Amino acid sequence: LELDSFVGESHAVLDFLSDYYKDVESYPVQSQVIPGYLKKGCSDYAPDSPEHLEFILDDVRKNIIPGLTHWQSPNFFGYFQANASTAGFLGEMLCTGLNVVGFNWISSPATTELEIVVMDWMGQMLKLPQAFLFSGNGGGVIHGSTCEAILCTLAAARDKALKDIGEDKITKLVVYGSDQTHSALQKAAKLVGISPSNFRPIATSSSADFALSPNDVRMTMEQDLANGLFPLFLCATIGTTATGAVDPLMGLGLVARDYGVWLHVDAAYAGSACICPEFRPYLDGVELCDSISMNPHKWFLTNMDCCCLWLKDTRSLIESLSTNPEFLKNKASESNDVVDFKDWQIALSRRFRSIKLWVVIRRYGVANLRNHVRKDVELAKHFEGLLATDCRFEVVVPRKFALVGFHLKSNPSIYNDDVSKLNRKLLEAVNASGRAFMTHAVVEGTYMLRCAIGTTMTEERHIEGLWKLIQEKADLLALPNDD
Numbered sequence: 329l330e331l332d333s334f335v336g337e338s339h340a341v342l343d344f345l346s347d348y349y350k351d352v353e354s355y356p357v358q359s360q361v362i363p364g365y366l367k368k369g370c371s372d373y374a375p376d377s378p379e380h381l382e383f384i385l386d387d388v389r390k391n392i393i394p395g396l397t398h399w400q401s402p403n404f405f406g407y408f409q410a411n412a413s414t415a416g417f418l419g420e421m422l423c424t425g426l427n428v429v430g431f432n433w434i435s436s437p438a439t440t441e442l443e444i445v446v447m448d449w450m451g452q453m454l455k456l457p458q459a460f461l462f463s464g465n466g467g468g469v470i471h472g473s474t475c476e477a478i479l480c481t482l483a484a485a486r487d488k489a490l491k492d493i494g495e496d497k498i499t500k501l502v503v504y505g506s507d508q509t510h511s512a513l514q515k516a517a518k519l520v521g522i523s524p525s526n527f528r529p530i531a532t533s534s535s536a537d538f539a540l541s542p543n544d545v546r547m548t549m550e551q552d553l554a555n556g557l558f559p560l561f562l563c564a565t566i567g568t569t570a571t572g573a574v575d576p577l578m579g580l581g582l583v584a585r586d587y588g589v590w591l592h593v594d595a596a597y598a599g600s601a602c603i604c605p606e607f608r609p610y611l612d613g614v615e616l617c618d619s620i621s622m623n624p625h626k627w628f629l630t631n632m633d634c635c636c637l638w639l640k641d642t643r644s645l646i647e648s649l650s651t652n653p654e655f656l657k658n659k660a661s662e663s664n665d666v667v668d669f670k671d672w673q674i675a676l677s678r679r680f681r682s683i684k685l686w687v688v689i690r691r692y693g694v695a696n697l698r699n700h701v702r703k704d705v706e707l708a709k710h711f712e713g714l715l716a717t718d719c720r721f722e723v724v725v726p727r728k729f730a731l732v733g734f735h736l737k738s739n740p741s742i743y744n745d746d747v748s749k750l751n752r753k754l755l756e757a758v759n760a761s762g763r764a765f766m767t768h769a770v771v772e773g774t775y776m777l778r779c780a781i782g783t784t785m786t787e788e789r790h791i792e793g794l795w796k797l798i799q800e801k802a803d804l805l806a807l808p809n810d811d
């Protein structure tokens with residue numbers, strides 16, 4: 329480490345980032361570059377000699393910033409937000425600055441012990457049953473993403489089941505979700521060796537707000553059993569990606585219990601909201617589930633990356649993922665008095681993410697974290713209110729959190745195109761303007777725009793600006809008026 333230049337260069341990067349945040353609103357939200365754009369701005373070979381930081385930052389300014397889609401822009405409403413914060417950034421600085429690798433307790437005791445503390449804090453904030461906490465009989469771990477969390481959980485469920493029914497039955501195991509479940513589940517099923525024909529995305533419908541029906545799950549499992557298959561794993565979602573739908577944990581929990589199925593809850597997005605008493609009822613029934621994960625890097629002011637996963641049966645996870653190579657053997661691990669998080673995740677090495685989450689929670693406090701969620705929900709309500717003032721538009725899916733799914737209604741006297749084409753054009757026009765960015769979803773064959781509110785710097789004026797922009801672009805899509 330170049331300690332002589334460490335502080336000076338770090339300040340230069342901080343100044344750079346501070347200017348970036350001051351200016352971010354003025355950049356086109358979606359990058360306007362074309363594929364391969366960067367090649368021209370970069371040398372073909374790595375430099376032989378060191379370069380000055382100021383030249384590198386100059387290049388970031390000239391070549392990298394134009395190729396960024398600005399996720400921290402207050403006019404970013406796409407996907408689900410990855411909200412950044414000062415505390416999250418400071419925590420990340422500590423994580424990356426200390427750069428310790430706590431794969432087992434002995435490799436850096438504080439990293440493991442802080443993770444245990446923070447996971448219990450988070451679990452308490454969500455009012456998870458004691459069985460999920462270290463202070464009960466369970467525990468939690470911080471992964472980089474929900475995809476990893478679901479993969480590891482599914483591997484644990486698979487190995488636990490195969491121990492009972494025999495390894496040769498792997499081709500008979502069945503995984504269940506809904507047609508709204510994130511593709512993370514399908515990817516995990518592929519990776520743990522579930523036969524593609526045994527992946528069941530059960531249909532949902534608008535009449536049930538796109539929630540998974542416990543009855544449909546039960547019927548599907550019955551059918552699978554009748555066909556000689558073994559129901560293994562069910563993934564419920566609190567806040568689906570397309571519509572923010574909520575699956576009923578209580579009903580699904582009873583079905584999972586009847587069939588001996590592992591029930592995981594993917595609360596990647598809306599888990600953060602459940603720290604508020606008014607949203608916590610969505611987690612009712614979690615006591616019947618086996619594991620639950622949520623992403624503080626989406627809506628909990630925690631910079632990328634951070635996914636919390638809790639399990640009741642941590643032994644199954646450890647049995648599935650543990651290895652014991654000679655070079656890692658040590659007295660503490662052999663004593664069984666410590667947690668070795670290498671056995672709770674895919675990789676050996678791991679980042680000190682708990683320090684970031686710890687700083688976020690301590691710097692804001694739970695009350696402010698709740699208010700942060702509530703502010704975004706209020707902005708979403710405001711946006712819904714604006715949509716209601718213009719009869720050309722309709723909200724497609726009832727809003728539960730801060731995601732609003734809406735579209736321009738079909739109207740042959742105003743528009744030439746069918747609903748899908750019309751709304752695709754509207755989204756393209758909004759995003760091409762550079763003034764805001766949204767994404768889309770198709771539910772029951774209906775194309776809709778998704779306005780996901782939650783970027784840290786978004787205020788009411790940005791919602792109003794977005795609404796003006798949408799109306800402006802909708803006007804331009806209308807057929808010429810004959811008058």
Ligand code: PLP
Binds near residue numbers: 407472473568595623
């Ligand atoms: N699950 C849900 C409901 C999501 O919305 C997302 C991402 O938006 C994911 C899982 C994937 O999360 P990650 O990127 O952390 O794997």
